[in-house]
Amino acid sequence: MSTPILSAHSLVKHFNAGGFGAARKVVRAVDDVSFELAPGETLGVVGESGCGKSTTARLLVQLLKPDSGSVRYEGKVVGPELPLKAFRSKVQMVFQDSFASLNPRMTMIDAVAFGPTVHGVSQSDAIRKAQDLLDRVGLDPARFGGRYAHELSGGQRQRVNIARALAFDPQVIVLDEAVSALDKSVEAQVLNLLMDLRRERGLTYVFISHDLNVVRHISDRVMVMYLGEVAEIGPAESLYGAPCHPYTEALLAAMPSLDPDQRTMEAPLAGDPPNPIDPPSGCRFHTRCARAFGPCSTQIPPSYTVGRSHVAACHLNSVKEHVA
Amino acid sequence: MPDTAANITELAKIERSHGYWRSVWTRFLRDKVAVCAGLVAAGLVLMAIFAPWIAPADPLDGSMIKRLSPIGTEGYPLGADELGRDMLSRLIYGARLSLFMGVVPVLIAFAIGSAIGIAAGYLGGWVNTITMRTLDVLYAFPSVLLAIAISGALGAGILNGLLSLTVVFIPPIARVAESVTTSVRKLEYIEAAQASGASSFQIVRQHVLGNVLGPIFVYATSLISVSMILAAGLSFLGLGVSPPNAEWGLMLNTLRNAIYVQPWLAALPGVMIFLTSISFNMLSDGLRSAMDVKQ
Numbered sequence: 001m002s003t004p005i006l007s008a009h010s011l012v013k014h015f016n017a018g019g020f021g022a023a024r025k026v027v028r029a030v031d032d033v034s035f036e037l038a039p040g041e042t043l044g045v046v047g048e049s050g051c052g053k054s055t056t057a058r059l060l061v062q063l064l065k066p067d068s069g070s071v072r073y074e075g076k077v078v079g080p081e082l083p084l085k086a087f088r089s090k091v092q093m094v095f096q097d098s099f100a101s102l103n104p105r106m107t108m109i110d111a112v113a114f115g116p117t118v119h120g121v122s123q124s125d126a127i128r129k130a131q132d133l134l135d136r137v138g139l140d141p142a143r144f145g146g147r148y149a150h151e152l153s154g155g156q157r158q159r160v161n162i163a164r165a166l167a168f169d170p171q172v173i174v175l176d177e178a179v180s181a182l183d184k185s186v187e188a189q190v191l192n193l194l195m196d197l198r199r200e201r202g203l204t205y206v207f208i209s210h211d212l213n214v215v216r217h218i219s220d221r222v223m224v225m226y227l228g229e230v231a232e233i234g235p236a237e238s239l240y241g242a243p244c245h246p247y248t249e250a251l252l253a254a255m256p257s258l259d260p261d262q263r264t265m266e267a268p269l270a271g272d273p274p275n276p277i278d279p280p281s282g283c284r285f286h287t288r289c290a291r292a293f294g295p296c297s298t299q300i301p302p303s304y305t306v307g308r309s310h311v312a313a314c315h316l317n318s319v320k321e322h323v324a
Numbered sequence: 325m326p327d328t329a330a331n332i333t334e335l336a337k338i339e340r341s342h343g344y345w346r347s348v349w350t351r352f353l354r355d356k357v358a359v360c361a362g363l364v365a366a367g368l369v370l371m372a373i374f375a376p377w378i379a380p381a382d383p384l385d386g387s388m389i390k391r392l393s394p395i396g397t398e399g400y401p402l403g404a405d406e407l408g409r410d411m412l413s414r415l416i417y418g419a420r421l422s423l424f425m426g427v428v429p430v431l432i433a434f435a436i437g438s439a440i441g442i443a444a445g446y447l448g449g450w451v452n453t454i455t456m457r458t459l460d461v462l463y464a465f466p467s468v469l470l471a472i473a474i475s476g477a478l479g480a481g482i483l484n485g486l487l488s489l490t491v492v493f494i495p496p497i498a499r500v501a502e503s504v505t506t507s508v509r510k511l512e513y514i515e516a517a518q519a520s521g522a523s524s525f526q527i528v529r530q531h532v533l534g535n536v537l538g539p540i541f542v543y544a545t546s547l548i549s550v551s552m553i554l555a556a557g558l559s560f561l562g563l564g565v566s567p568p569n570a571e572w573g574l575m576l577n578t579l580r581n582a583i584y585v586q587p588w589l590a591a592l593p594g595v596m597i598f599l600t601s602i603s604f605n606m607l608s609d610g611l612r613s614a615m616d617v618k619q
Binding site: 114 | 511512513515516517518519520521522526530531534535
């Protein structure tokens with residue numbers, strides 16, 4: 001892989017959950033997460049609610065400061081080596097809640113034009129650019145430019161949010177559940193728009209979703225997260241075809257199928273994930289894993305390379321390697 | 325191409341008027357009670373402004389033989405007070421000082437309190453803690469007591485009364501400003517603005533202010549009646565406006581001795597205070613519900 005365009009290095013983020021001194025409790029939202037993004041690729045991120053997907057996204061775009069670890073853009077550490085403001089125009093984000101992510105008192109054209117003006121583009125140029133971008137995402141600027149967020153549908157609002165992110169001419173866009181709240185038909189349109197834009201502008205996406213079908217459709221590589229850690233990361237085809245972590249297997253087994261013969265008969269994964277304030281010892285998944293054995297409850301599984309750029313953090317792989 | 329751009333800016337301008345404030349206005353007009361309250365409040369303000377033209381007599385001109393004339397005496401439609409001054413004229417002129425003491429401290433406190441509250445709410449963290457806990461110390465005093473204490477220390481007079489009322493209203497307005505700002509700050513459009521690389525000042529100016537000033541202002545409107553009553557209380561205690569000026573609280577004070585002789589006369593300033601405070605309160609209630617955008 002050439003120089004990654006964006007990379008995360010051992011990102012850690014703990015949130016305070018009350019208490020002082022020794023009794024202080026922390027939510028381990030993201031614990032030692034590292035990955036790299038090649039220019040032009042799309043990395044899908046999946047996992048249950050509360051597994052740290054959104055926190056990872058916010059760390060990646062520097063909306064949150066990591067407790068430790070760093071984010072690098074084209075190999076340069078953001079902050080000391082690359083000024084934050086320069087980084088901002090390179091890496092943008094689209095949020096899940098299309099309504100909350102638009103200022104209710106701003107017209108759509110102003111919302112899109114705001115970003116460039118922050119970076120020194122003149123008001124009239126920014127407006128012109130915003131018009132072009134609204135047009136590009138499929139909204140007639142004459143009809144929608146002067147409207148407010150509550151006058152648009154969810155799909156239209158999310159198109160505006162995409163236009164706003166594009167207004168910076170970014171290289172990377174982090175999409176945090178960006179299509180999850182949309183109707184299926186609208187979701188498909190927005191996904192197609194995202195794929196067209198990716199091709200046109202050579203964009204790199206981090207695509208966070210809980211919808212495994214959508215992630216498979218759009219991603220080159222997929223990262224599976226569990227309780228703030230990376231369980232498995234690898235090319236979409238090999239990860240979906242031959243998962244090497246029981247958690248990935250369970251997620252894939254839980255995917256709804258349209259084929260009645262493939263009906264999911266029993267829940268592959270029972271219960272809620274454990275409390276991230278007090279995660280299980282050893283492998284964090286061992287409490288819910290059907291195939292847990294000896295070392296799982298005591299030893300933290302290392303990252304096993306199980307294929308070409310395919311890595312899984314599960315002790316079972318040591319056994320497989322042993323056998324092979 | 326440039327003329328299309330011009331068309332679009334033109335259109336954006338037209339569309340803008342159909343925006344938020346217009347829908348607030350439509351919803352406000354549907355609320356009959358609030359509209360009535362608004363009319364009464366507007367009437368009171370006009371009455372204060374045009375007092376010299378409306379008032380039938382000089383509010384300071386007394387007549388010893390007409391002292392405590394009952395309501396309906398010829399030439400004295402609302403009677404005369406304990407010094408024989410025309411009650412109607414005094415009530416009309418009284419609106420000037422009373423409304424002034426009701427509105428001005430709230431406006432000053434609105435400006436200062438919002439600035440403090442928005443800064444604390446947006447910056448958060450220890451700045452927020454220190455600012456808000458400091459204000460809580462002031463907030464812990466009952467407002468009447470605090471106003472009396474400050475006025476008492478500074479001495480009687482309109483300006484000192486104004487100052488003490490302003491100090492009383494800064495903490496509650498700052499608190500509301502802080503809580504509204506804190507809730508807005510967590511929204512994703514603020515995060516998006518932060519991700520754009522805009523400075524805190526730019527974000528507050530362009531994204532925060534427009535969304536928090538409305539609710540804070542509505543809250544401040546509801547304080548106008550409180551301010552009027554507190555000002556009346558200060559005058560009643562001899563700390564605010566001094567005689568012979570016409571001010572409703574002061575009039576209530578000087579007429580209290582006449583309550584057994586002319587109870588209806590003595591109650592008139594109280595009626596005015598009641599009318600003003602209830603109309604401002606209902607107006608602010610109406611504004612609050614009109615501004616409540618439920619999607």
